[in-house]
Amino acid sequence: MQRPLAASLLVILTVALSACSGAAEPPPKDTRAPTAPTGVTATAGSATTVHVMWSAATDDRAVTGYVVYREGRQVKELPATTLMTDIVGLAPAARHAFTVRAHDAAGNISPPSATVAATTLPADAEDRTPPTAPRALRVTADGSRAATLTWTPSRDDTRVTAYDVYQADTRVHTAPGAATTARVTGLRPGTAYAFTVRARDAAENSSPDSPRVELTTASAPGAPPNTAPENLTATATKGEITLNWTPPDTGGPVTHHELHLDGRFTTTIVWGTTPPPGRATYAFPVQDPPGTRYTVTLRARLPDGTWGDFSAPRVVVVR
Incomplete structure (x- = not known):
C-alpha cells in the first residue's frame, strides 16, 4: 500500500527537526567550583x-x-x-x-x-618622620616567571613595619618590616622589569625609593632573543620630557619605535632618514600639571615588520 504524500513529508520533517535539535544542544552547565586559594x-x-x-x-x-x-x-x-x-x-x-x-x-x-x-599596630598620630630608603637593592631571576629581591634594612625613629615592592610605579608586593627579601611572582618570560622598594612605618609614612634594579627574565624555550631597547632614560624639564635609549641589535636599521605612557600606546617615533648611530633621543611636550607621574616604555619595529619586546619601564615626574 502506498503511503500518502503528506504523511511521508511529515516523517521527513520530523526526522530533520530531531537532527537539528540534537546538533544545537547547549554545552553542559558549569557546576565545578574553583580550588581554594x-x-x-x-x-x-x-x-x-x-x-x-x-x-x-x-x-x-x-x-x-x-x-x-x-x-x-x-x-x-x-x-x-x-x-x-x-x-x-x-x-x-x-x-x-x-x-x-x-x-x-x-x-x-x-x-x-x-x-x-x-x-594592627598601635596608633602613633604624632609620627611624621618617614623611614630612610632601603639600600643595596639587588634582584636575581628565579626561573623565567619570578624574581627575588634583597636589600639592606631602613631606619626609622619608631620602627619600620613594612616594605613595599614597586614594579615601575605599581606596587606588586608587600613584605613585613623585619624582612630584607621578597619573592615576586607572575612575571613573563623574556620581559624587562625595573624594581624599587620603599619602607613604611606604623603612621603610614613612606621612605623615598631605593635605588632601581633591573632584570630581564629568561626567554621561554625556543623563543627568539630579546629585542627590547636598552638603557632607557627619561628626564623632565618644564613642559617637556626627553628620552634617550640604545636601539636593539636586530640585524638591520630600526626606523620605528612605539612610545607607551602608563601602558597605553601614545605615538610612533619615526626617523625620516637613516636612524642615528648609537643612542637615540626623542623629546615630546607635556601640558600636565607639575607632579604628574608617567611610566614610559618603548619597543622597536623589527626588520620583518613585527614589534619587538618592551624596554624596562621608567618613571618620570612632570615639572
Whole structure:
C-alpha cells in the first residue's frame, strides 16, 4: 500500500527537526567550583591597614575573581589578575582574621582558604618622620616567571613595619618590616622589569625609593632573543620630557619605535632618514600639571615588520 504524500513529508520533517535539535544542544552547565586559594598571608602595615596576599586558585574553565573576608564578612571583591590587597579603616592594636575565596564566571565559589590573622599596630598620630630608603637593592631571576629581591634594612625613629615592592610605579608586593627579601611572582618570560622598594612605618609614612634594579627574565624555550631597547632614560624639564635609549641589535636599521605612557600606546617615533648611530633621543611636550607621574616604555619595529619586546619601564615626574 502506498503511503500518502503528506504523511511521508511529515516523517521527513520530523526526522530533520530531531537532527537539528540534537546538533544545537547547549554545552553542559558549569557546576565545578574553583580550588581554594593557597599561600594566604596577612601583614599589618600600620595602625589601620593589613596587607593580604595569596596564590592563584585553579578552575576547570577559568577563575574570574576573588573575594576577601574579614571575620567571615566580605570586605573586598577583586579581579582574577589581582592576588593582593590592602584592608583599610581597621581599629589600631586589634586582631583581625582573613580568608579568601575564588569564583568563576558561572558563580561557583571555592571553599574558603585557610584563615590567617594579623594584629594592627598601635596608633602613633604624632609620627611624621618617614623611614630612610632601603639600600643595596639587588634582584636575581628565579626561573623565567619570578624574581627575588634583597636589600639592606631602613631606619626609622619608631620602627619600620613594612616594605613595599614597586614594579615601575605599581606596587606588586608587600613584605613585613623585619624582612630584607621578597619573592615576586607572575612575571613573563623574556620581559624587562625595573624594581624599587620603599619602607613604611606604623603612621603610614613612606621612605623615598631605593635605588632601581633591573632584570630581564629568561626567554621561554625556543623563543627568539630579546629585542627590547636598552638603557632607557627619561628626564623632565618644564613642559617637556626627553628620552634617550640604545636601539636593539636586530640585524638591520630600526626606523620605528612605539612610545607607551602608563601602558597605553601614545605615538610612533619615526626617523625620516637613516636612524642615528648609537643612542637615540626623542623629546615630546607635556601640558600636565607639575607632579604628574608617567611610566614610559618603548619597543622597536623589527626588520620583518613585527614589534619587538618592551624596554624596562621608567618613571618620570612632570615639572
